Amino acid sequence: MLKKVNPTVITLGIAGILAVAVGFYVNSVSWGPIAEEKTTQAASTDNGAKPANSNNNQTTAAAMQPTWAASATGRVEPKSGEVRVTAEVGGRIVDIPVNLNDQVKNGDLLVRLDDDDAITKVVGANAEAQVRVRERNEEDARGLQLERRNAEDAVAAAERSVFGAQQEFDDALDQKRNHNGAQDAVDKGRTKLEDARKKLADERANLASVNAKSGMPLPTRLEAALTVARAELTGAELGVEHTRIRAPFDGTVLNVIAKEGEVAAPSPENTLVIYGDLSTMKVRAEVEERDAAKIRVGQRVIVRADAYPEQDFEGKVTSIAQSLSPPNIQSRGPRRPNDVEVLEAVVDLEGAPPLLTGMRVDVFFKLDATASTK
Template structure:
């Protein structure tokens, strides 16, 4: 039986399929040989210390005194500006009261000068002038009456001298009374007003100073956080030279590790790098974090691990690591921080 030959179209399709299969196999082989495996491994280790989210703040006294009261205990949460302790302030309180009274007095003096004399003061001044006029009139008549008596020898010279002295004194009293009345009628001079205003400003400044000193008797926390430690107790004396630390406050809402990377490993540190933190106090546990800050300056080693091979003369680079929220560690705990980097390797061919 005679078989029909395949048509040219079918032969073409079969050839294309064979070529496509060959090229696909070669491409898969090339892709398989070029595929890389990426993994992370420890690239550096650094000793460190656990810190609060913000640096520990030492809250100190600003004046000399005796602690009267503590408003907080250790582990209490505080807000920024909250009073944590009070220094005995009876003397400072009295100074504020005195300064307030002085300010009120100076204000009253200025008001009297600006508003002029009251009707009662004018009537009092007019009465004083009338009294001085009457006294002067009597003293003049007495002096004039004794003059001829003294010339004739009927009255001693001493009596005449006394009459003259009384006349001079009466004239002086009349002059003072007249000036007082004139001053009340014409009002204060501009220089008197300026002087009164200057005294008022001085009293106001003294009150502000007294209040500022009084406010320093209240020791406040400059930041929100947790009272990590109270370093003094009620009844103990504190001073501002040098400043006496009363309490230590830190923000524990987030923890950091301040790690010290050896100078030989600083090229392996990058921001946002993955970090694993371990501590002898928590065997078998690993705490995760990320590099949030890298210092731009080398420094001396501060963290001492106490290990026999620990070098203390090496230069280090400080790095801050933000720990995950799940990490609950005490502030000041010594830890080891392991920095992770990527390891790239070729995937073996099939």
């Protein structure tokens, strides 16, 4: 007699069979492509072909190659450097005829000190010289002595002409600044001053030639007294010129520190005006010690600034320091024992980049192979 089968047992059996079947199907689907790929790779290798991902490996290796020989932080400054103009003599500041960003030429006034005492000395010295001239002229002179006397008088007259032309030029500049004069007057004054200086140089050369002649007699007592008086007059005129602080070359006023009414002291620390030529710029870069052997004079560089993120500025290394020094750009606060030393390199920028003096930039030194293509 047959026993009745329990329905629960039948259900569990069917579920087990289905689980085995599903597992087999999934396993065959998962391993099939992998096995096929392995078979394909093996066949390709046997035929001498490279695996499909070999190009990716080459690309990754190429990407790991360095793009630059070295990189450094730098600051932009005028190619001439930032010149800190100071006074040669002490005195009260009475006039500052320039403003920030003014473009001035060589010899233009930047600061004027009180010159009352200096002018008084010029007047007194000039009067003394005139007396000595009259005394000397009472003596007769002939031959070489007369030739020397005429040459000395010509030099003295040329020196007075230079002093007078300088005063006229300064007056023309002052009138133009106060809108009472024209640029034409300034240009004429500058030309007159240059001509007077050339004339003085010629007369001094002529006097030297005359004094070198054989048989020239010694100066008389009155001639010697006149020479001393004229030297004192020249010194007094130089004292007036020392109260005029002038532009050392054509350039731009970067900062005006002096204030009218203050007393200027003849000290390198007492800067009156910061000045520079912005027509050409350079970058002073600080290269870490570990990269010192990777840079050289003549090496091409790329300069980048945060203010111009989409522009690259090109330049060339023109000088490299001969010794390491503490960093000036990155240092903040007191120096620590583990701070690295840096090697200063100067890079001349090409063209007229819009970079501002004092701007912090990143400097990338090109590899030699890259630099040689430029």
